[in-house]
Amino acid sequence: MYNTLLALHSLTRWLVLGSLIFALFRAYRGWLLKKQFLKTDSVSRMVAASAAHVQLVFGLWLYFISPIVAYFLHNFHTAMHERAIRFFGMEHVTMMLIAITIITIGAAKAKRKPTDKEKFKTMAIWFTIGLLIILSSVPWSFSPLISRPNFRPL
Numbered sequence: 247m248y249n250t251l252l253a254l255h256s257l258t259r260w261l262v263l264g265s266l267i268f269a270l271f272r273a274y275r276g277w278l279l280k281k282q283f284l285k286t287d288s289v290s291r292m293v294a295a296s297a298a299h300v301q302l303v304f305g306l307w308l309y310f311i312s313p314i315v316a317y318f319l320h321n322f323h324t325a326m327h328e329r330a331i332r333f334f335g336m337e338h339v340t341m342m343l344i345a346i347t348i349i350t351i352g353a354a355k356a357k358r359k360p361t362d363k364e365k366f367k368t369m370a371i372w373f374t375i376g377l378l379i380i381l382s383s384v385p386w387s388f389s390p391l392i393s394r395p396n397f398r399p400l
């Protein structure tokens with residue numbers, strides 16, 4: 247169960263990133279080129295927010311079964327000095343919760359804006375902040391600090 251969930255969580259990251267980047271492309275294009283807010287824009291906003299929510303569910307579930315997190319919670323004082331343990335026990339979770347909250351608020355705000363320009367602008371700003379936080383908190387394979395595989399087989 248743990249390995250499957252870890253692989254799913256790892257894989258869903260690409261869905262989150264891909265859908266966010268596509269939604270951002272639509273948002274900046276619409277905002278800067280003064281386009282009409284179409285169904286595609288609405289769908290891209292919803293897909294990006296939903297992908298983030300699916301990742302949140304996998305992440306929360308993982309948090310409760312991960313041996314790394316269990317070690318972190320049971321050996322809090324020692325674990326705080328171990329980079330990899332602290333990253334998954336605290337930093338990754340906190341940053342990702344903030345990012346997903348920002349994406350959720352942005353998606354809801356954009357939906358309620360009265361004009362197309364405001365919808366695009368709201369989506370562009372909030373999703374950009376969310377994406378930057380996510381990019382900074384993923385344990386990339388190339389990271390010298392916390393490195394995990396880019397693709398983990400199921």
Ligand code: HEM
Pocket residue numbers: 252253255256258259262298301302304305306308309312313314315334338339342343380384385394395398
């Ligand atoms: C968009 C949001 C997120 C992204 C892109 C993301 C991405 C990742 C990636 C790539 C890994 C490494 C997986 C591997 O080892 O192959 C990971 C691990 C982990 N994530 Fe996330 N994550 C996100 C949100 C969350 C959230 C919200 C939580 C918890 C509330 C969470 C909890 C964890 C835990 C506990 C691990 C490590 C589990 C272990 O190694 O035992 N993640 N995450």
